Amino acid sequence: MDLLSEIVGELRLESVSYFRLELTAPWALRFPPGGRGIHIITRGSCWLEVDGPRPPVALTSGDLLVMPSGRGHVLRDARKPRKAVSIEELVRSASPGRAVEHGGDGVPTTIVCGQFRFGTLGHPALEALPPVLHLRGDEGVGPFVQAHTQCIAAEVSAPAEGAAIVTARLSDVLLVQALRAYLRDVPADERGWLRGLADPQIGRALARMHRNPELDWSVLTLAQEAGMSRAAFSARFTEQMGASPGKYLAEWRMYRAKVRLRSGAALVAEVAAEVGYSSEAAFSHAFKKLVGTSPSAYRDGHREDGRRAGQGDSPRRST
Structure with missing residues (x-):
């Protein structure tokens, strides 16, 4: 796909x-x-x-x-x-x-x-x-x-x-x-994944990051996916995406982690491995820095929100 x-x-x-x-x-x-x-x-x-x-x-x-x-x-x-x-x-x-x-x-x-x-x-x-x-x-x-x-x-x-x-x-x-x-005609001043997606080389690197956030990506390996030199890839990616390859990858990994944690069933260590972190401690530190709370608190908070939503729905279903 x-x-x-x-x-x-x-x-x-x-x-x-x-x-x-x-x-x-x-x-x-x-x-x-x-x-x-x-x-x-x-x-x-x-x-x-x-x-x-x-x-x-x-x-x-x-x-x-x-x-x-x-x-x-x-x-x-x-x-x-x-x-x-x-x-x-x-x-x-x-x-x-x-x-x-x-x-x-x-x-x-x-x-x-x-x-x-x-x-x-x-x-x-x-x-x-x-x-x-x-x-x-x-x-x-x-x-x-x-x-x-x-x-x-x-x-x-x-x-x-x-x-x-x-x-x-x-x-x-x-x-x-x-x-x-x-x-087909992205404005020259556009920044973000639409601009990157319109570029065949940057688009290839984006696709690999999105599909396999768990891999040990570096700017060099992403540049190789794009068929570009490291310096040229980093400059073009940053210009088109409005963020460096490393920053975009970190944000994408945190988004994938939040999706998994909101399910309420995943262990923090499992999520850490799924989004490319070698240890739960490193993942927790990165997650708290970007999201503002620990992975476990984020998961438990959404689990509690789900319980309250379910309790709020019950009376309406019974009437």
């Missing part, structure tokens, strides 16, 4: 829910920070404004937007600013199972919106995801992606049994396709 597929699988896209917006100008909708979303423009056109110093983006029918970082944003019918209505209030007041209608008596626009979350915690890839992945219907979205967006739109317009499963699987595909398109 390629590294992109592995990382998307580790992120575990889940809790995908879609609704259809039937909008008529004038209109403006505010999507608050924290919600990760997918927008499919199926009719008409609009503008996207993302929180932060970014210029507005023109969208038209067939465009696909993936908002993987949860950045707040506004969709509006025209570039001219006007007060935006909260999408949460609009959806809350809509009739269940019906399209959400909003706006005046002007030009119509239809948007299929999805909200999702990642089922993992603290994955390094989450911090590297750009705020917007935009695939244009007239150039970036091929027939394969168009077919998937059309299927999602059809499922949302006329949901049938199993619609939730269908849209969840299609959403996985759209995320991968959006990342593929982004990797």
